[in-house]
Amino acid sequence: MSTTTLERTDQPAAEARPSFWSRLWQNDAPGYLFLLPWFIGFFGLTIGPIITSLYLSFTDFDLLTSPEWIGAQNYIRMFTNDPKFWASMRVTMFFVIFSVPLKLAFALAVAMLLNRGMKGLPLYRALFYLPSLLGASVAIAILWRQIFARDGLVNDFLAIFGIEGPSWISNPQYSLWTLIVLSIWQFGSPMIIFLAGLRQIPQDMYEAASLDGASKWRQFYKITLPLLTPVVFFNAIIQTIEAFKSFTPAFIISGGTGNPINSTLFYTLYLYQEAFGFFRMGYASALAWVLLALVGLFTAFSFLTSKYWVHYDD
Template identity: 50%
Template sequence: MPPTPTTSPAAAAAPGADGAGAAAGRPRAGGPGRRLGRSGGRPPRREPQGPAWIFLSPWVLGAAVLTLLPMAVSLYLSFTDYNLFDPPSWIGLRNYVQMFTEDPRLLRSVGNTLLYVLVAVPLQLALALAAAVALKSMRRGKDFYRSAFYAPSLLGASMSIALVWRALFNDGGTVDNFLSTFGVHTGGWVNRPGWALLTVALLTVWQFGAPMVIFLAGLQQIPGELYEAAAVDGAGRWRQFASITLPMLSPVLFFNLVLQTIQAFQVFTPAFAVSGGRGGPADSTLFYTLYLYDRGFTASHMGYASAMAWMLLLAIGIVTAVLFRTSRSWVFYANEEGH
């Protein structure tokens, strides 16, 4: 019997050899040519989503019951006449029409709020940025000063601090007595229509700790090589600040600007404490939220107050959208092309 022909490994791998095409076209098990999915591989295993929803259920329940449901009720009440005691009666858009045509105090509150935002927010951000730059270059006591500057942000929103602030700027208070030593007699800032709003704005500016910490974190992310190269080219501190610090810090500046603007539109506690809840003197501290509180809980016009709340939400949304729109021309990100 003739011997069975055998094929050497070299002949089997050579082109044109018998079975070479089949060997070349057949992927090895587990090799890169193996196809997964429908054609033969095992489909990916889907993890059960039940445990995730169980852990998310407190947040979902809280958002639905404490946020979404009250918002829906408030939206309904804004189209009704509701005095907290009788059932609400549907009146359509009458509350919204009355806001802009029959309520001069509301327009005064809008003007006061806008003036407060334009004064308090820039001053607060400027002071926060100046403190952050000073802390960055400080070598000793940085942790102490950072904590000391941040403390007012934790305390300033309380009613007790607002009452102390009113006592400081009242007639015969610490500020009035201090200025009297220089021959300046103010009679109390909170009692003068031209100075009462500035008193509330200064309380907000004093709470610059939160944006300062965010600025400080942003400053620490700026590479030091940029300042070294600028110093070699002869740039001074102000030139480095304008050409390096501000452009590199513009995303953080924009973030703080949006947050502080939204908070400024919702200011309530300082105005309530300084004015005694009345918005005086002469409605100079009658902010929008304070007037909303007056209409809803003092005058029992909850339907009208609900309409005011939705207009405030719309105004904040418009201002935020404008800030985002204008940010394209002055906010620069490191991963953007051309920057």
């Protein structure tokens, strides 16, 4: 009798206790409701297309008919029977190897100049940052094409000294370098970050080094550069990823073809041609995943090797 009474007494209490999911929903429901637009965008516009792209990379798909599963044929063709793939890879790697270090070096030099306490620093900082905002636009690419044309501003300047310049855009020896110069011109973003890093270096270190007779170059090599390596590492990662993704300048300057002689055929431009020029969407998806893997490998390698040259406060 007592057991039955106890069971009857405990049972309503057990039923009244809310479950874990009920308590979670009651406590966090407002937060999830506010996050709902982000969840819809993340799963509908990010995760969904990524998974779809991975599936399409194993198919033959032309946007007009249903995808046909062909396994790894797109990847096999890419690495064994596609000269344009390797040409675009060479152009992109050349662009990354030269544009990123030159841009970072130029950005660091300007940042050190601005860090000397010159008047009107906010104005100069804004002016130097402006190319980073405009450099990837179509208008700047068109302007760049006109500047480096045979009758452009560069050749007009060389004519003052009696030098007849070539058509920099249509000459395969110089065409890619014009894009590298354009990339270097967009130094504003890393320059701002370098300037912020330079402001964090204690000035008493330079004063102590000056008292010990260290030259400006030795101070830069022994103080500035080691303490700035975390900022260099961050800028190198960001600018390299941006260089791999560069598309608009090459598309506008080359007319979307990558000419002359594929000298400006960036990887992203070739991907665009396959996807929207020839409607080989399956093959373009495979190209996109190879690019993702390449950027991921570079980033992983950079983080693995950073412990040998990046110096933090500890």
